[in-house]
Amino acid sequence: MQENDKYFVWLLLLGACIGLGKLLVSSEALTVRLCFGRAILGSATTAIAGAALIQIPHIDPLALMAIGSALGIVGAQFVELWLKKQVNKINGG
Numbered sequence: 676m677q678e679n680d681k682y683f684v685w686l687l688l689l690g691a692c693i694g695l696g697k698l699l700v701s702s703e704a705l706t707v708r709l710c711f712g713r714a715i716l717g718s719a720t721t722a723i724a725g726a727a728l729i730q731i732p733h734i735d736p737l738a739l740m741a742i743g744s745a746l747g748i749v750g751a752q753f754v755e756l757w758l759k760k761q762v763n764k765i766n767g768g
Contacts, residue, residue: 682736683725686743690714690721693747713751720750 694717698709724743727734 679725679728682728682739683722685736685740686721686724687718689740689743690718690747693717693721693744694751697748697751716751716754717747720754721747723750 691714694713694715695710697717698705698713703709721743724739724746727739727742
């Protein structure tokens with residue numbers, strides 16, 4: 676496995692952990708659907724940090740993980756809020 680592939684896998688795992696961690700500290704009831712949804716959403720938004728590898732090929736792994744964490748947390752919150760607004764539009768008017 677190439678170095679960039681390893682980083683990508685680490686970013687996916689990091690994002691999944693962020694998503695599950697957010698779920699564990701929330702007051703929402705734990706369901707299988709919610710666990711998978713948060714893990715997928717966290718992984719997808721964290722994987723965007725892989726774009727940093729394209730711009731800065733020799734970026735330090737710790738810096739890449741920090742970018743991935745930030746994007747995973749902020750990106751997942753943004754996507755969740757956007758989706759809730761879309762559902763409210765559909766249901767409310």
